[in-house]
Amino acid sequence: MFSERITGSLAAGSSIRAMFEQGNRLKKQYGEENVYDFALGNPDPEPPASVLEDLKRLVSEPGIHKYMPNAGFPDVRAKIAAYLKKETNVDFTENHIMMVTGAAAGLSVTMDSLLNPGDEVIVIAPFFGEYKGYVTNFGGKIVPVPALPGTFGLDVPAIEKAITSKTKAMILNSPNNPSGAVYDEASLKALNAALERAEAAFGEPVYVVSDEPYVKIVYDGVKVPAMSAIFKNSIIVNSFSKSLALPGERIGYVAVNPQIRNADVLMDALIFCNRTLGFVNAPGLFQKVVADHLEDVAGLEAYRERRDALYEILMDTGYECVLPKGAFYLFPRSPIEDDVAFCDLALKHRLVIVSGSGFGYPGYFRLAYCVDRKTIQNSKDAFAALRKEALGK
Amino acid sequence: MFSERITGSLAAGSSIRAMFEQGNRLKKQYGEENVYDFALGNPDPEPPASVLEDLKRLVSEPGIHKYMPNAGFPDVRAKIAAYLKKETNVDFTENHIMMVTGAAAGLSVTMDSLLNPGDEVIVIAPFFGEYKGYVTNFGGKIVPVPALPGTFGLDVPAIEKAITSKTKAMILNSPNNPSGAVYDEASLKALNAALERAEAAFGEPVYVVSDEPYVKIVYDGVKVPAMSAIFKNSIIVNSFSKSLALPGERIGYVAVNPQIRNADVLMDALIFCNRTLGFVNAPGLFQKVVADHLEDVAGLEAYRERRDALYEILMDTGYECVLPKGAFYLFPRSPIEDDVAFCDLALKHRLVIVSGSGFGYPGYFRLAYCVDRKTIQNSKDAFAALRKEALGK
Structure with missing residues (x-):
């Protein structure tokens, strides 16, 4: 038979993807417009028109569809390095950048490169x-530390307590999926001090792997602090899935902080893993197009409007929720303790939502509001009825 | 520090990629036209004009850049299933097809799904x-069985002898990289009989993973036998890197034979691994375009001309070589026993070639002739001088 490790994991699956499939089934049954599907972070806007125009032009560029070095086209890597240097004041060069097949690929390759x-x-x-x-595939063990209740901010003392001699890395994700939290500079600097104490104590760095697909999806004038400027042992994993609304095309990059000791060896390891895991290289056409759209962001104002509209509905119908400053998710508290049961009940009201348990945080649920305005507007009665039924009123 | 397993493997690297980089260095030093680079199977032709036209049109199709199910767009999978059914008479449906990020991804995900x-x-x-x-990443062990000397055909008795109770799969690659050999139907049927005897003896099937990127690159009227029709326990891994000259875009598919016991579980495992290894889904735009170009092949006649031209040069300059019926490689015998030393010496003559040792077959070297005609024409003196120097004449 097949791999026991894999077939044994099949039942677990991804709660997001399972709900995505449930939503598709409901839509077939009741019609698209009668289902309120907040399951998947699948950006609703199309890519910016200038991106589409550039794609049309680049399609015919000679050589663009051929193999290139496994790390990506050198000119693309140089443009990204220059952009990051400008944004962070850290001395990135093209030799610190590897193009990857989306942030998921970037994280997978990074963990393969780091973990014993x-x-x-x-x-x-x-x-x-x-x-x-991404961690267990390479023999690693995930150690979750809960965010601060209420704000979903960093609990630095709890993180410091969780560090052991076996801690190789930590993953930061700000703006956060699913909470939408943006970590502020003060807490990040406090975290950096804790990591430096740990390095002094254990003799090895704790690498900060910063997963940043939502770094441009922020509201209310918030700016995400540059992780590369704060953490010298940082590895940035970014993607254009959200900023340019290209999630199906799988394009992103990994940027290794030049201050990492033996950064060149780490780059060699990343390139090796990119090849040997079967990615080979990031899709060439999309490498070229993103390099000329590093500052762009698709649909930001529409996201903000939808965030506000959905938040208002939740407030009006009696839910508890923090108004987040980034990403395109709300993460309200489940009216009943069992968030999985709550999300199952939601399907009865044709609401497709994902339980907090799937994110290691029971008692909450996630709403992806990157959906059309009508879906949000029409969902109000369903949210009200769901809460009522859940509370047995 | 980083992963010991990975940093320990860095020195080994890929002999092809190492030569590719050497070639690029020589070109900078001597000028592109003075280096005869036969290192990389990087198709020289551009994709067919109709593919480029379709890409331009598809770029603006609403929704094409969004997430789709992890297995790929359902209409794309249905088109590939219909094509395979027509070609093989095997009852493929869209539920047996998963789109992948190139054949390398397909092989990686397949091994992850199969191996204990x-x-x-x-x-x-x-x-x-x-x-x-692709095998050792998932705890497997590779067992090489030499092809028949002279023809590089299948040595079925030797394969049968190599099968043990631990044999989970075998990889077939016809047309073969690097030999260009195309396995004939009689030897494949003999192999199938051997695999059926093994299944009867050990109680478990040996899966045939057929890596078929060159299946359309064949000459002299040869047709590659349909593996799905011969082996009921077959998994086809295909890519459009060579047939449509799109190697940098990473697009292919995996097709699971419907006759495999628990084929649905295997499909679930493949989709799970595609997600959890970080591929998520194959690039969406290229999924859509390949589905409408399943019969096309770029540059076949040009490849044949180049094969013949390079073969003639090798014959004229005293090399020993089989004229292959497929792929775009020649695999001549090294004039000296040490093929690695021979390939190093070749660099002195500005010939970039890859040693057979890198393919588990010492004493030979590989020439990728998917290069421009001039490179082939101008290489004759270098091949002659190289052989002379190698033999100490």
Whole structure:
């Protein structure tokens, strides 16, 4: 038979993807417009028109569809390095950049490059459930540390307590999926001080793997602090899935902080893993197009409007929720303790939502509001009825 | 520090990629036109004009850049299933097809889905060196069985002898990289009989993983037998890197034979691994375009001309070589026993070639002739001088 490790994991699956499939089934049954599907972070806007125009032009550029070095086209890597240097004041060059097949690929390749069997990777709960696979696939162990209740900010003392001699890395994800939290500079600097104490104590750095697909999706004048400027042992994993609305095309990059000791060896390891895991290289056409759209962001104002509209509905119908400053998710408290049961009940009201348990944070649920305005507007009665039924009123 | 397993493997690297980089260095030093680079199977033709036209049109299709199910767009999978059914008479449906990020991804995900620790995977030497990583990454062990000397055909008795209770799969690659051999139907049927005897003896099937990127690159009226029609326990891994000259875009598919016991579980495992290894889904735009170009092949006549031209040069300058019926490689015998030393010496003559040792078959070297005509024409003196120097004449 097949791999026991894999077939044994099939039942677990991804709670997000399972709900995505449930939503598709409901839509077939009741019609698209009668289902309120907040399951998947699948950006609703199309890519910016200038991106589409450039794609049309680049399609015919000679050589663009051929193999290139495994790390990506050198000119693309140089443009990204220049952009990061400008943004962070850190001395990135093209030799610190590897193009990857989306942030998921970037995280997978990074963990393959870093982890020895038994190594621990700290994540802040709630966290994107897929992190677990990216770590355990390479013999690592995930160590969740809960975020601060209420704000979902960093609990630095709790993180420091969780660090052991086996801690190889921690994953930061700000703006956060699913909470939408943006970590402020003060807490990040406090975290950096804690990591420096740990390095002094254990003699090895704790690498900060910063998963940043939402770094441009922020509201109310908030700016995400540059992780590369704060953490010298940082590895940035970015993607254009959200900023340019290209999630199906799988394009992103990994940027290794030049201050990492033996950064060149780490780059060689990343390039090796990119090849040997079967990615080979990031898709060439999309490498070229993103390099000329590093500052762009698709649909930001529409996201803000939808955030506000959905938040208002939740407030009006009696839910508890923090208004987040980033990403395109709300993470309200479940009216009943069992968030999984609550999300199952939601399907009866044709609401497709994902339980906090899938993000290592029970008692909450996630709403992806990157959906059309009508879906949000029409969902109000369903949210009200769901809460009422859940509370047995 | 970083992963010991990975940093320990860095020195080994890929002999093809190492030569590719050497070639680029020589070109900078001597000028592009003075280096005869036969290192990399990087198709020289551009994709067919109709593919480029379709890409331009598809770029603006609403929704095409969004997430889709992890297995790929359902309409794309249905088109591929219909094509395979027509070609093989096997009852493929869209539920047997998963779109992948190139054949390398397909092989990686397939091995992740199949292998338990210690499982053995038979490969026919000479073989594409990357197979080793795709197998060992998931705890498997590669078991090379040499091809028949002279023809590079299947040595069925030797394969049968290599099968043990730990044999989970074998990888077939016809047309073969690096030998260009196309396995004939009689030897494949003999192999199938051997695999059926093994299944009866050990109680478990040996899965045939057929890596078919060159299946359309064949000459002299040869047709590649349909593996799905011969082997009921077959998993086809295909890519459009060579047939449509899109190697940098990473697009292909995996097709699971409907006759495999629990084929649905295997499909679930493949989709799970595609997600959890970080591929998520194959690039969406290229999924859509390949589905409408399943019959096309770029540059076949030009490849044949180049094969003949390079073969003639080798004959004229005293090399020993079989004229292959497929792929775009020649695999001549090294004039001296040490093929690695021979390939190093070749660099002195500005010839960039890859040693057979990198393919598990010492004493030979590989020439990728998917290069421009001039490179081939101008290389004759270098091949002659190289042979002379190698033999100490």
